[in-house]
Amino acid sequence: MATTTGTTGPRADMVRNRRLLLDAATAAFAEQGLDASMGDIAQRAGLAKGTVFRHFPTKEDLLSAIMLRLLDRLAGSAVRLLEADDAAAALREFMADGVETLAADRAFCEVIGRPSLQQAEVRDAIADLCVAVEALTARARDLKVIRGDVTGTDIVLLLGGIHQTAAPLLATQPQAWRRYLELALDALRTPHPTPLPEEPPGRPEVSAG
Amino acid sequence: MATTTGTTGPRADMVRNRRLLLDAATAAFAEQGLDASMGDIAQRAGLAKGTVFRHFPTKEDLLSAIMLRLLDRLAGSAVRLLEADDAAAALREFMADGVETLAADRAFCEVIGRPSLQQAEVRDAIADLCVAVEALTARARDLKVIRGDVTGTDIVLLLGGIHQTAAPLLATQPQAWRRYLELALDALRTPHPTPLPEEPPGRPEVSAG
DNA sequence: GCACAACGTGACCCACCGGTCAGGTTAGGT
DNA sequence: ACCTAACCTGACCGGTGGGTCACGTTGTGC
Numbered sequence: 001m002a003t004t005t006g007t008t009g010p011r012a013d014m015v016r017n018r019r020l021l022l023d024a025a026t027a028a029f030a031e032q033g034l035d036a037s038m039g040d041i042a043q044r045a046g047l048a049k050g051t052v053f054r055h056f057p058t059k060e061d062l063l064s065a066i067m068l069r070l071l072d073r074l075a076g077s078a079v080r081l082l083e084a085d086d087a088a089a090a091l092r093e094f095m096a097d098g099v100e101t102l103a104a105d106r107a108f109c110e111v112i113g114r115p116s117l118q119q120a121e122v123r124d125a126i127a128d129l130c131v132a133v134e135a136l137t138a139r140a141r142d143l144k145v146i147r148g149d150v151t152g153t154d155i156v157l158l159l160g161g162i163h164q165t166a167a168p169l170l171a172t173q174p175q176a177w178r179r180y181l182e183l184a185l186d187a188l189r190t191p192h193p194t195p196l197p198e199e200p201p202g203r204p205e206v207s208a209g
Numbered sequence: 210m211a212t213t214t215g216t217t218g219p220r221a222d223m224v225r226n227r228r229l230l231l232d233a234a235t236a237a238f239a240e241q242g243l244d245a246s247m248g249d250i251a252q253r254a255g256l257a258k259g260t261v262f263r264h265f266p267t268k269e270d271l272l273s274a275i276m277l278r279l280l281d282r283l284a285g286s287a288v289r290l291l292e293a294d295d296a297a298a299a300l301r302e303f304m305a306d307g308v309e310t311l312a313a314d315r316a317f318c319e320v321i322g323r324p325s326l327q328q329a330e331v332r333d334a335i336a337d338l339c340v341a342v343e344a345l346t347a348r349a350r351d352l353k354v355i356r357g358d359v360t361g362t363d364i365v366l367l368l369g370g371i372h373q374t375a376a377p378l379l380a381t382q383p384q385a386w387r388r389y390l391e392l393a394l395d396a397l398r399t400p401h402p403t404p405l406p407e408e409p410p411g412r413p414e415v416s417a418g
Numbered sequence: 419g420c421a422c423a424a425c426g427t428g429a430c431c432c433a434c435c436g437g438t439c440a441g442g443t444t445a446g447g448t
Numbered sequence: 449a450c451c452t453a454a455c456c457t458g459a460c461c462g463g464t465g466g467g468t469c470a471c472g473t474t475g476t477g478c
Contacts, residue, residue, distance in 0.1 A: 008447080011445055014456095038435075051456055113377060154388075165367055178407065182403070183396045198388050248464085248466090256426075257428055266467090268465095
């Protein structure tokens with residue numbers, strides 16, 4: 001009987017190298033976006049290029065693995081915040097977390113903004129995230145702390161928008177996104193707004209006034 | 210006496226080719242972003258690669274020329290709208306124009322969001338745009354149709370943010386940006402908001418209540 | 419219509435990138 | 449200690465991109 005599950009699990013160095021690779025790739029993609037090269041990632045991990053391709057057959061596969069990590073983390077954050085007492089504060093905290101995550105990761109921004117770059121798994125993970133956030137949003141909506149015509153998908157999309165608004169200032173004012181997060185929150189709190197055009201996919205239900 | 214100005218102006222075919230190049234590059238950059246290649250641009254223009262580099266020594270020079278064109282157009286639009294009767298409608302129209310411009314041009318989005326890609330001329334043109342938009346914004350602010358702590362720079366930055374918010378939906382809902390423009394306008398109209406943190410550069414003056 | 423400078427051309431250079439593979443290396447069971 | 453399969457390695461390949469340059473072509477003033 002092996003020390004790992006069933007039919008002789010993966011070798012120890014492979015597990016270790018996979019971690020090294022994921023960490024190196026996370027850093028490289030975060031800094032350089034999709035332009036990060038496989039060679040550079042291998043070098044950061046202290047491994048040969050071939051090893052990268054043994055673990056991830058294509059660059060897209062590696063990218064997807066990292067995007068899934070991030071998306072899962074955000075979805076987990078949303079689920080955890082569902083238990084918070086203050087629904088408005090929970091939503092704000094989630095959004096701050098999301099925007100900061102985007103600000104720290106160029107590749108994440110690029111992938112989120114362009115579905116054509118997303119593999120099926122990533123699209124699914126984004127959909128899952130929208131569902132989780134919809135729960136968070138619904139609570140705030142029901143308590144009337146945000147307007148009734150905003151969906152979870154809106155919130156997720158806004159993360160990218162808020163970050164992009166502040167992006168040009170990122171180098172000189174790393175905290176500038178806070179300004180535009182507050183602006184967005186003011187929009188969400190608008191008391192008796194004219195309804196927004198075109199519901200986005202995700203939750204076509206509009207809470208009755 | 211030459212047919213052109215003073216010291217034997219540029220040759221006729223050069224002027225024509227420059228136009229062809231700018232048009233081809235505009236289209237290529239709009240569709241493919243910064244990944245558009247000089248070879249592709251030459252082909253679109255029906256010219257040889259060498260000709261492109263004769264007119265624009267580097268890819269960045271060509272890119273800058275095109276960004277300047279766009280930025281000038283937007284600044285002109287802002288100045289023109291200063292004469293409109295309805296300040297609020299003028300601001301909305303400017304923003305709609307800006308967001309639509311971004312939605313139609315990938316390279317513009319990429320350059321706007323990353324100052325490290327901007328040559329000095331482009332940065333100056335963006336600053337000029339912010340000044341023009343500040344005039345537009347000041348009118349609306351003075352008439353109290355938008356909150357007092359929003360600057361022209363905010364408006365310019367918001368263009369990128371609004372577009373980015375809708376970007377993931379662009380393929381399936383080309384008009385989705387309208388939803389987020391309305392959301393942004395609601396934020397701008399917030400009556401008695403808590404002041405936003407950290408004024409952006411551009412107009413540190415906050416109109417007195 | 420001539421002559422020359424300005425301009426256009428496309429083959430060429432080099433660096434880099436994603437991806438492959440034959441052969442050396444090592445972990446881990448016995 | 450030893451064997452083997454799993455794993456790592458780095459040289460290698462085809463393709464592409466930005467940029468150059470010697471040469472042919474053409475617009476333009478005289």
